Amino acid sequence: xxxxxxxxxxxxxxxxxxxxxxxxxxxxxxxxxxxxxxxxxxxxxxxxxxxxxxxxxxxxxxxxxxxxxxxxxxxxxxxxxxxxxxxxxxxxxxxxxxxxxxxxxxxxxxxxxxxxxxxxxxxxxxxxxxxxxxxxxxxxxxxxxxxxxxxxxxxxxxxxxxxxxxxxxxxxxxxxxxxxxxxxxxxxxxxxxxxxxxxxxxxxxxxxxxxxxxxxxxxxxxxxxxxxxxxxxxxxxxxxxxxxxxxxxxxxxxxxxxxxxxxxxxxxxxxxxxxxxxxxxxxxxxxxxxxxxxxxxxxxxxxxxxxxxxxxxxxxxxxxxxxxxxxxxxxxxxxxxxxxxxxxxxxxxxxxxxxxxx
Numbered sequence: 001x002x003x004x005x006x007x008x009x010x011x012x013x014x015x016x017x018x019x020x021x022x023x024x025x026x027x028x029x030x031x032x033x034x035x036x037x038x039x040x041x042x043x044x045x046x047x048x049x050x051x052x053x054x055x056x057x058x059x060x061x062x063x064x065x066x067x068x069x070x071x072x073x074x075x076x077x078x079x080x081x082x083x084x085x086x087x088x089x090x091x092x093x094x095x096x097x098x099x100x101x102x103x104x105x106x107x108x109x110x111x112x113x114x115x116x117x118x119x120x121x122x123x124x125x126x127x128x129x130x131x132x133x134x135x136x137x138x139x140x141x142x143x144x145x146x147x148x149x150x151x152x153x154x155x156x157x158x159x160x161x162x163x164x165x166x167x168x169x170x171x172x173x174x175x176x177x178x179x180x181x182x183x184x185x186x187x188x189x190x191x192x193x194x195x196x197x198x199x200x201x202x203x204x205x206x207x208x209x210x211x212x213x214x215x216x217x218x219x220x221x222x223x224x225x226x227x228x229x230x231x232x233x234x235x236x237x238x239x240x241x242x243x244x245x246x247x248x249x250x251x252x253x254x255x256x257x258x259x260x261x262x263x264x265x266x267x268x269x270x271x272x273x274x275x276x277x278x279x280x281x282x283x284x285x286x287x288x289x290x291x292x293x294x295x296x297x298x299x300x301x302x303x304x305x306x307x308x309x310x311x312x313x314x315x316x317x318x319x320x321x322x323x324x325x326x327x328x329x330x331x332x333x334x335x336x337x338x339x340x341x342x343x344x345x346x347x348x349x350x351x352x353x354x355x356x357x358x
Contacts, residue, residue: 002166002173004190006255012186015263019185022270026224029277034306039227039273044068044090046229051210052082054235059083081128088124089211094226097218112175113215115167118200121211125204138163139202154246157199166198174216184220188213189262193255196245210234227273233265300326300334305343305357313347313354 031039049057049064057064059080063073067083096117123136138160145155158166174191182190195209210231217223234241244261251257300323307322308314314322319331335355338344345358 002169002194004173004194004255005253006186006190006259009256009260011260012256012263015260015267016183016185018267019263019270022267022274023222023224025274026227026270026277031277031280033302034309035280036225039225039276043227043229044087046232047090047214048083048086048231050229050231050235051207052079052086054231054238054241055082055206057082078129085125085127085129086207086211088127089121089207090214092121092124093211093215093218096215097223113171113212113219115171117215118167118171118195118208118212122201122204122208125207125211126201130203134202138167138200141202143199143202145199154242155199155249157197163198163200167200170194170198184217184222185263185266186259187220188216188222189259190255191216192262193245193248193258197248224270224273227277228266228269230265230269233269298334298337300331301338304331304334304338304355308344308355308357313356315354316351 045061045065045068048068049059049061052064053059057079059067059073059075063075064083066073067080068087073080119136126135140160142159143157144153145157146153174187192209192213195212196205199205201208214230218226240261244258247257248255303322304314307318311318316328319326319328323331335344338355339346342358344355347354347356
């Protein structure tokens with residue numbers, strides 16, 4: 001049975017405290033749908049670009065975004081394919097998260113991570129990069145990881161014949177009831193490291209490890225609206241990332257330093273998102289005016305605010321375009337709520353009056 005070895009240090013506690021505080025703000029901030037979409041798109045692009053760039057992909061952020069959007073880019077075929085594949089991996093992770101079962105009592109029963117999950121993520125990751133018979137299949141030979149500069153062996157993964165048992169033992173641990181008390185962020189970090197250590201595949205192990213790590217966070221309700229990307233933190237200082245991973249072996253299997261590094265990265269990312277959210281949150285702008293009360297808005301009211309944010313104002317002439325088949329009186333009633341709440345103000349008194357953000 002796999003049992004991780006680590007110590008909960010003051011650094012880890014501090015990082016998790018920052019993560020929890022940021023998570024609370026982000027999850028409860030009433031954002032406009034426009035910003036919600038933009039945050040998710042930004043996080044997705046960053047995850048895909050930096051998650052492949054750290055492995056040697058030569059595309060820049062702008063090129064990766066174009067590939068994700070289906071546009072043509074002049075670049076090496078492998079680089080383009082890696083980005084396409086990792087986009088599909090992120091889609092698979094979202095789909096896997098959505099398969100979480102909800103019992104009648106309202107309690108959630110999280111889908112277990114099976115061996116097939118690991119293999120499927122790898123198969124998607126290396127599609128059209130490795131020969132088809134090696135996609136989603138464990139390596140059958142011994143490999144070593146060498147320092148790209150010195151050529152020295154920096155890591156020797158377990159023998160190929162041990163992989164299946166190591167994976168099964170590890171999955172049994174992360175799916176076990178006795179493990180449920182561990183903090184999801186620590187669980188995510190442990191999953192990340194152990195997949196890298198076992199190195200079950202010929203290629204793509206880093207991407208599989210990071211994808212599974214993200215899946216754990218998603219399943220444990222730490223997706224924070226899918227606004228975050230850990231990959232950017234890892235890629236921003238790749239030597240520190242690999243040094244943190246290698247520290248475990250140097251410390252006789254102790255994960256403490258790696259988990260300090262991992263939790264620090266998540267704390268930094270969550271804090272950055274929290275700061276961005278607070279700047280544009282409706283609640284943040286109106287908290288003082290409304291006495292700290294939460295702003296509860298309907299979908300139509302949110303759409304009105306989003307339209308004004310983008311265009312600058314709303315006039316009666318735009319009602320039909322904004323809400324086809326909805327009466328003018330209904331829209332005016334929605335606007336009245338926004339006016340009464342002080343979110344929107346009216347400029348002018350005729351049909352040409354404008355509604356603007358207050």
